[in-house]
Amino acid sequence: xxxxxxxxxxxxxxxxxVTLTCASxxxxxxxxxxxxxxxxxxGQAPRALIYSTSNKHSWTPARFSGSLLGGKAALTxxxxxxxxxxxxxxLLYYGxxxxxxxxxxxxxxxx
Amino acid sequence: QVxxxxxxxxxxxPSETLSLxxxxxxxxxxxxxxxxxxxxxxxxxxxxxxxxxxxxxYYSPSLKSRVTISVDTSKNQFxxxxxxxTAADTAVYYCARSHCSSTSCYRYAFDIWGQGTxxxxx
Numbered sequence: 001x002x003x004x005x006x007x008x009x010x011x012x013x014x015x016x017x018v019t020l021t022c023a024s025x026x027x028x029x030x031x032x033x034x035x036x037x038x039x040x041x042x043g044q045a046p047r048a049l050i051y052s053t054s055n056k057h058s059w060t061p062a063r064f065s066g067s068l069l070g071g072k073a074a075l076t077x078x079x080x081x082x083x084x085x086x087x088x089x090x091l092l093y094y095g096x097x098x099x100x101x102x103x104x105x106x107x108x109x110x111x
Numbered sequence: 112q113v114x115x116x117x118x119x120x121x122x123x124x125p126s127e128t129l130s131l132x133x134x135x136x137x138x139x140x141x142x143x144x145x146x147x148x149x150x151x152x153x154x155x156x157x158x159x160x161x162x163x164x165x166x167x168x169y170y171s172p173s174l175k176s177r178v179t180i181s182v183d184t185s186k187n188q189f190x191x192x193x194x195x196x197t198a199a200d201t202a203v204y205y206c207a208r209s210h211c212s213s214t215s216c217y218r219y220a221f222d223i224w225g226q227g228t229x230x231x232x233x
């Protein structure tokens with residue numbers, strides 16, 4: 001069974017920079033995994049931030065960026081705002097199975 | 112702008128069938144992939160399956176034996192049926208649209224989500 005792993009929790013200070021990562025149990029994540037990133041605040045539906053590794057949606061704030069880092073997909077927040085406190089989920093696409101798998105989520109605390 | 116709204120019973124008995132509908136407003140259901148995703152209370156997200164507006168489907172292997180997703184383009188709706196439910200199927204169920212650019216569709220780039228509907232199996 002394919003497992004996608006994220007940091008369970010991270011803490012960052014306002015104005016700081018933080019990187020969340022997304023790893024695959026099958027090995028290094030590449031652009032072929034078309035990594036997606038979603039933000040979810042309590043009681044709300046998830047909101048899309050990044051698709052296909054590094055592409056932003058029209059509503060994605062400039063401080064969010066996606067990349068590949070050390071064999072993982074990564075989401076970097078630069079100049080973190082208090083409103084960025086949320087749960088962040090990645091999703092990887094496994095082309096051989098045509099399957100998308102969510103990671104377990106990272107709870108980001110801004111403190 | 113495009114909006115999605117889930118509807119259906121909030122309470123389903125064990126062993127029965129969960130049925131939900133997602134209504135697409137502000138745009139056409141055509142030319143996109145449409146997914147169902149669920150989230151058990153306090154837990155993470157799980158993709159259930161998607162349907163293309165033409166009717167082709169793909170389901171999560173873990174749920175494939177119990178899931179049917181269908182589309183009604185005349186009503187701009189798509190639906191989920193999950194049979195033989197147990198307490199483990201208790202979750203918030205979301206419908207979502209896949210992002211399409213001018214040249215490609217990204218099936219798992221869910222750009223628009225419904226607000227979600229809680230379904231309790233009891």
